[in-house]
Amino acid sequence: MHSDQGWQYQKQSYHKILKDKGIIQSMSRKGNCLDNSVMENFFGKMKNEMFYRQEYEFETLDQLKKAMEEYIKYYNEERIKVKLKGLTPLQARNQTLCLT
Numbered sequence: 001m002h003s004d005q006g007w008q009y010q011k012q013s014y015h016k017i018l019k020d021k022g023i024i025q026s027m028s029r030k031g032n033c034l035d036n037s038v039m040e041n042f043f044g045k046m047k048n049e050m051f052y053r054q055e056y057e058f059e060t061l062d063q064l065k066k067a068m069e070e071y072i073k074y075y076n077e078e079r080i081k082v083k084l085k086g087l088t089p090l091q092a093r094n095q096t097l098c099l100t
Contacts, residue, residue: 002026004036046071 001023003009009027018025028036050071058064076089084092 002028002036002039004028005030042075046075 001018003025005027008014009025015025046068050067058067078088080086080088081092087095
């Protein structure tokens, strides 16, 4: 799990919870917001496209989790991006792999 270096993410009790659940922690470098920029951009898109104006439709955490998983699949496999010349992220990745 990636986070910034906020005090709450540096606490020993937080480290223990992650370890007990088998989660590996990674942190941004100190004073470098660019480490998080790609994920911050993705989460912003996800919130705008699948969450805002629909947040009250999710009655359980399982429903929200399922919606997030479906959105991630849609984002990677179906949602075209102008920046990727009309390809989906998966198509762009596969195209790059074929070139090497």
